[in-house]
Amino acid sequence: MRKPNPQKLIKVFNNWTLAIKNVSSPHQALVLYSQMHRQSVPFNSFSILFTLKSCTPLRNPSLVAHLHCHILKLGFVSHVYVATSLLNAYVVSCFDDACKLFDEIPERNIVTWNTMITGYSRSGDVNKAYAFFKAMTLRDVASWSAMIAAFMNNWKWNCGLSCFREMVANERLKPDEVTVGAVLSGCAHVGSLGLLAGRSVHAFIAKNGWNLTVEIGTVLVDMYAKCGLLKYACIVFNAMQQRNVMTWTALISGSAQHGYSDEAVSFFEAMQEAGVKPNEMTFTGILNACARKGLVKEGRKYFDMIEQYGLQTRIHHYGCMVDLYGKAGLLEEAYRVIGTMKVEPNVVIWSSFLSACKDHKQFQMADRVIKQVMETVKPESDGGVYSLISDLYVLNEKWDDAERVRKLMVNQYVRKTRGSSFIRS
């Protein structure tokens, strides 16, 4: 990896603000920012804006608070752009602080309000987001897109769709790529429930003669694939002029999700032939495909490929492997995978392993992990894994143990979020 060199940027631009704008990491931006401070270079709104923007993805509340102090001292809170950018930084790191800041901002504009809609959306309070949306005297395309996304992300996909329809009906508003992107990713999120809506959005795109850009094409492919209409996903995919990793990943993951494992494998191979480099999510998709159909040999090959591509092996990847070996009855292998993990196993991993033990009646294998599972997973945080353990004891005719575990389960009606799909093989 190349070492960042902020000094060089100053020489290149001979201008602190432009140097900050052109950094490639938040760290570089902060180095330049603190140097400006030390050398008493006067700040302007631009230098603060670029620093904020580059640090926002870090989602570090204390860093944001630190920058907030500087902004207060320099008197830039009254600058709408700076204040809004700061608000956005709080929205993604600490929403409570964002709310406090919003009340203190002396001058707000549409963008400031839009940022709050997204904030409430992210915190799961779609009603509050809608209250803000309604309270606005003027709304632009971004306001509508943010509101639609808020509905979609909070499972109010029918509200999101009627919001989109309302927008389309309004002559003065023109939905753009981001708007339909929000609608379509919402449709994809709810699976086949969103298919009808997704198709109507596709019709909208076609009717208006929009170009099938990479972004639009990818969300369409994702929507159709997640809804189980692989055929339509392929039609869109083939019609696209350009495709990127996300396009391929949408196709692969969608196929895997609906049990089209062989297709997923072919798509993965075709992607490699096309010279597109897979990312971590691509591997989650292809490993998921292998797990569903018991493609052990292929799964192992792809799993090893992750590091060959210089990517990190994430917990999802391990989860797929445990699932793959577990479903195939190779419990010893699954157990070995858990042992080699570089991160702590989570409840998903344990559930997957234990349910494989249950299916294959491998009680002694389950016994090797039960103690550890019960130590790391609290019964109130996940009842599902406790009922699995109890089931295993019952099947093994260890009635006392089964009873002991059952008593630990405080709430048997644990609500579980699950994907919805009517089209499932």
Next chain:
DNA sequence: CGGATTGGCG
């Protein structure tokens, strides 16, 4: 001289 905040990472 210039250089701007928001809506979407599948």
